[in-house]
Amino acid sequence: MIIISPYAKKLISGKQNPKNYPFWRELIALIDEPIIQIGIEGEEQLVPDFRKNLPLAELMLLLKECRTWVSCDSFFQHLAWSEGKPGIVLWSVSDPLIFGHPENINLLKSRNNLAKNQFLWWEFVPHDAETFVFPTIVLEKLACG
Amino acid sequence: MAKILCSVATRGRYFTTLPLVLNAIINQTRLPDKLIIFDDNDDPQDMRKEMLYTYFFQILDIKGIQWEWLFADKKGQHHIHQRANSMGFEWVWRVDDDAIPEPSVLERLFSYTALNIGAIGGSILTPPIPRISASTGRITDIDIENNIQWGEIRAQKEVEHLHCSFLYRAGVHDYNLGLSRVAHREETLFTYGLFRKGYKLLVVPNANTWHFRNHEGGIRSETKEELYHHDEQIFRNVLKFKDKTVVVLNGGLGDHIVFSKILPEIKNPELFTCYPEVVPGKSIAEAQHLFGDIDQWNVYKKMDLWKWKDSLENAYRKLYL
Numbered sequence: 001m002i003i004i005s006p007y008a009k010k011l012i013s014g015k016q017n018p019k020n021y022p023f024w025r026e027l028i029a030l031i032d033e034p035i036i037q038i039g040i041e042g043e044e045q046l047v048p049d050f051r052k053n054l055p056l057a058e059l060m061l062l063l064k065e066c067r068t069w070v071s072c073d074s075f076f077q078h079l080a081w082s083e084g085k086p087g088i089v090l091w092s093v094s095d096p097l098i099f100g101h102p103e104n105i106n107l108l109k110s111r112n113n114l115a116k117n118q119f120l121w122w123e124f125v126p127h128d129a130e131t132f133v134f135p136t137i138v139l140e141k142l143a144c145g
Numbered sequence: 146m147a148k149i150l151c152s153v154a155t156r157g158r159y160f161t162t163l164p165l166v167l168n169a170i171i172n173q174t175r176l177p178d179k180l181i182i183f184d185d186n187d188d189p190q191d192m193r194k195e196m197l198y199t200y201f202f203q204i205l206d207i208k209g210i211q212w213e214w215l216f217a218d219k220k221g222q223h224h225i226h227q228r229a230n231s232m233g234f235e236w237v238w239r240v241d242d243d244a245i246p247e248p249s250v251l252e253r254l255f256s257y258t259a260l261n262i263g264a265i266g267g268s269i270l271t272p273p274i275p276r277i278s279a280s281t282g283r284i285t286d287i288d289i290e291n292n293i294q295w296g297e298i299r300a301q302k303e304v305e306h307l308h309c310s311f312l313y314r315a316g317v318h319d320y321n322l323g324l325s326r327v328a329h330r331e332e333t334l335f336t337y338g339l340f341r342k343g344y345k346l347l348v349v350p351n352a353n354t355w356h357f358r359n360h361e362g363g364i365r366s367e368t369k370e371e372l373y374h375h376d377e378q379i380f381r382n383v384l385k386f387k388d389k390t391v392v393v394l395n396g397g398l399g400d401h402i403v404f405s406k407i408l409p410e411i412k413n414p415e416l417f418t419c420y421p422e423v424v425p426g427k428s429i430a431e432a433q434h435l436f437g438d439i440d441q442w443n444v445y446k447k448m449d450l451w452k453w454k455d456s457l458e459n460a461y462r463k464l465y466l
Contacts (some may be wrong), residue, residue: 008399056422075399082402098448099399099457119449 001034003062003069005076007043016127019073021090027135032144036062038076070138073099088141092131094118107133125130147236147258151177152229154222155242156185159192162243162357167201169245170443175252176210177238183225216354221326230276230315232280238312244269246310246354253352254312263344264336266311267352269294282348284337284384298350305345307336310354316450329376334383361427382435389415393432393442394424400444403457411465414423
């Protein structure tokens with residue numbers, strides 16, 4: 001079983017968070033094993049098993065049970081790191097050298113896409129699908145894991 | 146050679162003590178690299194039209210001292226000092242607009258700068274000079290002794306806070322912007338913060354500044370009792386927690402999780418958090434009430450300031466360990 005954590009925190013402006021991976025449906029179509037989506041109420045459901053608003057204790061239990069996980073740059077990658085469960089993080093504009101953990105597979109298409117200032121609100125950074133790696137690359141790493 | 150900014154915050158003293166202060170700065174044996182006058186007057190004037198100031202500005206040009214006259218935003222002198230503190234200079238010599246330094250003060254203060262030094266002050270004298278050789282300069286003695294700088298300093302001494310005018314290492318500690326516009330205790334809180342960060346504070350001999358205490362004008366010309374009370378309360382709360390490492394986590398869930406890894410390394414922590422289920426602590430609102438400004442614990446602001454390239458985890462280490 002694989003956990004996916006598709007969405008970063010919603011922006012106040014209502015715009016799409018530039019850290020949100022745009023190719024989840026394509027990626028999910030390529031994965032041939034059970035997937036559990038975790039997130040919160042109001043987020044788009046991508047797989048039949050969508051578990052919303054789970055307390056941290058339950059997320060930790062799920063982490064113990066899963067083979068691995070895939071997440072955008074959100075709290076979930078930190079939680080999994082804290083629990084000692086490595087997985088895959090899909091990066092775009094935030095810097096994995098600052099906000100990531102070397103224990104994970106950090107997939108960043110290019111450092112040229114990183115936001116110039118990493119420490120401001122993401123409200124002012126536009127979402128750009130071109131800044132993310134393609135699902136086939138994610139799948140290759142999933143197969144290795 | 147280290148770059149020194151001289152900052153003068155002024156209000157209501159265009160034609161009383163400010164010209165004396167500027168004259169004293171111009172005639173230092175070690176000149177600052179730049180002088181900025183932060184004008185916080187209610188009715189600011191263009192001083193280029195005044196003969197006295199015209200000469201000052203010309204002399205600054207002749208002596209090769211860059212200078213600027215900036216209009217401040219009337220939020221209090223702590224906001225002015227924080228602007229100076231974050232302008233990219235290595236040292237800032239802050240001089241009050243009624244404090245007239247003797248010609249060798251900056252040279253003397255600067256001669257004590259070193260990697261482990263946070264700030265250096267000399268005597269701040271108002272005649273008649275009191276005899277206060279017994280003062281310790283410790284923060285715990287602040288209520289029971291005269292400030293050590295009010296008397297003649299005969300030998301170099303390490304202290305825990307400084308007063309009025311001094312030379313300080315810029316960009317390593319922030320002024321508390323949570324204070325009211327009277328900014329009562331601002332320099333005590335600031336210099337004690339440098340001390341808490343592990344830098345030494347020195348008072349040194351033969352660096353006299355004459356303080357022409359002037360009841361008219363002044364950057365603190367504000368009489369509302371409640372503002373002083375508000376600032377005093379913040380100061381007392383800082384003292385109350387002085388033996389603790391205050392941690393304020395006003396961030397996201399992920400930030401709390403990353404921070405939780407370094408928590409065991411922190412000595413005697415007092416925690417204020419948004420996610421007590423991850424890092425148990427008191428509320429952020431309580432931290433704001435106790436300490437005024439909680440931006441001093443904003444790790445994102447710090448990483449921006451430090452031009453940080455390392456991990457978030459190590460940024461927390463730098464902030465708290």
